[in-house]
Amino acid sequence: MDEAPVRMKRLAAEESGAQVDEDRFVLLVKRLEDERARFAMLADNATDVVYQDDPAGNIVWISAGVRETLGWEPDSLVGTPGLDLLYHEDRMPTEVRLRTVLADGVVDVTHLRCRTSSGGFRWMSARIAPLPDRDVVATGRVVGLRDVHEEHAMREQLSHLAFHDTLTGLRNRAWILDMLETDLAVARRDHCLVALLFIDLDNLKVVNDSLGHLVGDEVLTAAAHRIAKVLRPGDRVGRFGGDEFIVVAPGIRHRNDADAIAERLCAAVLDEVQIGDRSVIVSASIGIALSDEDSIPMYLLRDADTAMFRAKSTGGSHWEFSTAGMRNQARTRLEIEAELRTAITERQFRVHYQPIVSMSDATVTGHEALVRWEHPQRGLLAPIEFLQVAEDTELIIGIEELVLDVVCTQLRNHPDLPGPISVNKSPRHIARTGWHHRFLDQLDHHGVDPARVIIEVTETAILSVLERTRADFVDLRERGVGIHVDDFGTGYSTVALLRDLPVTGLKLDLSFTRNIATDTTARALAAGLAGLANGLGLDGVAEGIETPAQAEILREQGWSHGQGYLYGRPTSLLTTTVSQN
Ligand code: C2E
Ligand code: MG
Ligand code: MG
Numbered sequence: 001m002d003e004a005p006v007r008m009k010r011l012a013a014e015e016s017g018a019q020v021d022e023d024r025f026v027l028l029v030k031r032l033e034d035e036r037a038r039f040a041m042l043a044d045n046a047t048d049v050v051y052q053d054d055p056a057g058n059i060v061w062i063s064a065g066v067r068e069t070l071g072w073e074p075d076s077l078v079g080t081p082g083l084d085l086l087y088h089e090d091r092m093p094t095e096v097r098l099r100t101v102l103a104d105g106v107v108d109v110t111h112l113r114c115r116t117s118s119g120g121f122r123w124m125s126a127r128i129a130p131l132p133d134r135d136v137v138a139t140g141r142v143v144g145l146r147d148v149h150e151e152h153a154m155r156e157q158l159s160h161l162a163f164h165d166t167l168t169g170l171r172n173r174a175w176i177l178d179m180l181e182t183d184l185a186v187a188r189r190d191h192c193l194v195a196l197l198f199i200d201l202d203n204l205k206v207v208n209d210s211l212g213h214l215v216g217d218e219v220l221t222a223a224a225h226r227i228a229k230v231l232r233p234g235d236r237v238g239r240f241g242g243d244e245f246i247v248v249a250p251g252i253r254h255r256n257d258a259d260a261i262a263e264r265l266c267a268a269v270l271d272e273v274q275i276g277d278r279s280v281i282v283s284a285s286i287g288i289a290l291s292d293e294d295s296i297p298m299y300l301l302r303d304a305d306t307a308m309f310r311a312k313s314t315g316g317s318h319w320e321f322s323t324a325g326m327r328n329q330a331r332t333r334l335e336i337e338a339e340l341r342t343a344i345t346e347r348q349f350r351v352h353y354q355p356i357v358s359m360s361d362a363t364v365t366g367h368e369a370l371v372r373w374e375h376p377q378r379g380l381l382a383p384i385e386f387l388q389v390a391e392d393t394e395l396i397i398g399i400e401e402l403v404l405d406v407v408c409t410q411l412r413n414h415p416d417l418p419g420p421i422s423v424n425k426s427p428r429h430i431a432r433t434g435w436h437h438r439f440l441d442q443l444d445h446h447g448v449d450p451a452r453v454i455i456e457v458t459e460t461a462i463l464s465v466l467e468r469t470r471a472d473f474v475d476l477r478e479r480g481v482g483i484h485v486d487d488f489g490t491g492y493s494t495v496a497l498l499r500d501l502p503v504t505g506l507k508l509d510l511s512f513t514r515n516i517a518t519d520t521t522a523r524a525l526a527a528g529l530a531g532l533a534n535g536l537g538l539d540g541v542a543e544g545i546e547t548p549a550q551a552e553i554l555r556e557q558g559w560s561h562g563q564g565y566l567y568g569r570p571t572s573l574l575t576t577t578v579s580q581n
Contacts (some may be wrong), residue, residue: 049114049124049145052131053082057098060140069124069147071117082143087113087121097128101141105130111152114145123152167217168224171238176246179236180297183250187291194250194291195258198304199227199265201243202283202316203273210275219273219282226268235261246301255290255321262286262319270317283317290321306330336389339375344398348374351406352570355578356419356541356563359555362578366419366454368563369407370570371399387426396426397435404439407453408446410574418576420482422454427461436472440479454482454505460491462501470501477502484541489529498536506533508559510544516553523553530558 044064051062059082062074070085082098083091090112097108108128113121127144163175171179180196187194201223208216220243227245228237236248249261269284287308289300303322306329311320343349349371356366373381390396400423407421429435443450455476462469462485473483484505485497489512497503508529515522526542533540542554545564554562567578 047147050142051077051082051145052140052142053098054140055102057081057083057095059085069145070114070122085114087115089113094126098141101128101130111148122147122149124148165239168221168239170224170228170245171236173238173240173246176236176238176240176248177297177301180248180300183236183248184291184295184297184300187250188293190251192250193252194248194295194300195252195261196289196291196300196304197247197249197258197262197265197319198240198287198289198301198308199245199247199269200285200287200308200312201269202285202312203280204243204282206280207273207275207282210280211273215273219271223269223271223282223284226271227265230264230268232261246304252290258288258290258321259319262288266317266319281317285312285316286319287311288319288321302330303327333389333392336386337393337395340386340390340393340395340399343373343375344395344402347402348376349399349402349406350374350380350572351403351410352572353410353421353574354563354570355568355575356422356561357567357578359542359551359559359562362567364418364576364578365561366422367417367574368422368456368570369403369424371403371424391426391428394428397429397432400425400429401438401442404442405446408442408448411448411452412446414574417452417574420452420454422456422482422484424456424486425461427457427464430457430461430469430472431465433468436476439476439481449480450476451480451482454484456484456486456507458486458491459488459494459497462497463491463494466497466500473501477504482539484539487543489525495532498532498538503538505539505541505561507541507543507563508554510564513542513544513546513550513554513564517547517549523557526554526559527557530554534558534560 040063046063046065047069049063049065049069051066052060054060058079059077062077064074066072066074066077072085077085083095086094094110094112097110100106101108107130110126110128112124112126114124115121124145125148127146129142129144131140131142163172163178164170165172180194183194201220204216204219207219224237224239224245227247231237231247232249234250238246238248240246247261247265249258252258265286266284269282271282272279273282285308287304287306287310289303289307291300303326306326307320307322310326311318314320350373352370352372353367354370355364356368357363358365371383373386375381387396390399404423407423411417411421439455440450443453477483482504483502484507485503486507487509488506490509498506506529508526512522512526512529516526530540539561540559541561541563542559543563545551545554545562545566547566550564551562551566568575
């Protein structure tokens with residue numbers, strides 16, 4: 001074979017090969033440029049901001065998104081430190097992050113604030129990745145920034161709502177309790193005290209009732225601001241609910257420090273609100289509890305609350321410190337409450353019955369059911385030992401339902417029992433929506449005629465819930481249930497009450513009976529009340545009759561029925577006759 005053409009051919013092949021490589025090179029460069037253009041277009045059109053920096057942190061390239069998001073011209077930022085783009089408080093922590101990303105070659109994600117060209121800032125979510133991502137030592141970073149300002153604001157607002165009271169803008173109960181924990185720990189460490197001041201506004205209810213809740217809210221908000229104004233730096237204030245505020249004062253060295261704060265608070269809250277042509281003084285009753293080594297938020301709060309009640313019940317508009325006596329009382333109450341809960345589930349309650357007689361011939365005309373607690377350790381307890389706690393905790397409702405159950409059973413078992421059985425109802429019970437349906441259901445369940453039951457409520461109890469409960473009483477009365485006003489003459493006896501409610505009887509409080517033979521005022525009042533009962537055609541029942549002399553006077557005054565030790569003490573048995581001794 002001739003060598004020349006072979007060489008020519010090879011040469012030609014080599015030549016064309018070089019041509020092929022050059023073509024490929026041009027193609028590759030073009031492809032790369034296309035890729036880069038596509039990437040730049042993507043980056044520039046994305047709402048996110050992306051930038052690349054060098055190991056020193058200077059911006060090498062930044063996407064056009066920065067113009068729209070933060071208002072900066074991208075070119076003006078190239079060559080400047082990426083950190084300059086950040087809000088000053090976020091620079092230090094971010095610098096550390098940037099360095100770590102470079103050193104460890106890992107991706108980091110965080111939230112930070114970027115400066116805007118108009119002088120503000122926006123919250124951004126940042127993703128900081130090493131460049132390149134893998135294999136080789138990083139030569140810079142790619143930082144992706146996404147605007148999360150609105151989300152952040154929303155989250156802030158939600159957490160604000162979780163820890164603030166919407167009406168006054170003050171911190172709320174949750175936050176106060178949270179912070180109190182920290183304050184107590186600090187106080188233990190620094191050997192000082194925390195004073196917790198429980199503030200309750202006096203008379204706000206009057207304002208609400210007469211001028212409406214909007215005015216009430218205004219008074220409340222104004223008081224909140226005045227409270228906040230007189231606090232020392234470091235003191236915290238929160239709204240606890242209703243018209244109650246809490247002030248937590250840390251760093252207290254002496255009781256006098258707390259005195260001074262309370263004095264300032266009392267003066268600050270004091271306000272006069274005009275209601276028509278009279279004015280009402282809005283003031284503060286304050287209870288103060290000082291922490292000790294073992295204080296926990298809940299107990300401190302309870303102690304301050306108890307002291308506040310003391311301040312309120314002794315006239316209001318001043319402050320009281322929690323005392324050991326109050327704390328013991330509170331502890332006892334908690335114990336009773338816990339025991340009462342068990343007592344209800346274990347049905348430890350007994351019902352005693354006291355006869356009610358006709359004053360003319362002492363025949364039994366009815367009974368009053370009186371609850372007793374058969375305490376496993378302390379024996380049979382009278383209502384005075386537990387009723388208040390039962391009321392305050394609403395456990396009374398369960399107790400009274402048990403009592404009615406027992407009474408219904410008795411009524412069913414004794415169809416010939418003379419007269420009805422009266423049951424006492426607490427204000428808490430009759431304030432509960434739908435209570436009278438449950439009451440009637442219970443009677444129905446036992447097949448008891450409603451006319452064989454009388455409900456006794458004190459006038460104070462009825463007055464406090466009159467508006468809401470009137471219809472319930474009308475309904476009960478229409479079905480035959482009797483309604484007696486208990487302890488009549490001791491509360492705000494209003495004649496309107498007797499006009500507005502379907503009352504069937506009045507029970508003269510035993511305090512009148514006790515003194516009737518000696519006290520002319522008591523006697524005159526009792527006579528007046530008898531006239532009222534008779535004039536309205538109501539049953540008049542005089543309670544607490546112990547002597548024939550008392551019975552004689554009350555009979556003459558016109559009381560048609562009587563109840564008292566003279567005729568019979570409360571016992572577990574129902575009596576059909578009494579011997580008058
Ligand atoms: P109340 O309804 O006014 O009941 C009359 C109280 O006077 C009873 O006291 C009774 O034992 C007492 N008493 C009766 N006759 C005499 C007497 O001649 N002299 C004296 N000194 N006292 C007499 P008790 O049983 O201790 O009940 C006290 C209060 O407890 C009751 O006063 C009533 O308000 C309340 N209570 C009793 N059971 C219940 C209940 O189931 N629910 C509610 N909410 N309260 C109840
Ligand atoms: Mg009663
Ligand atoms: Mg009574």
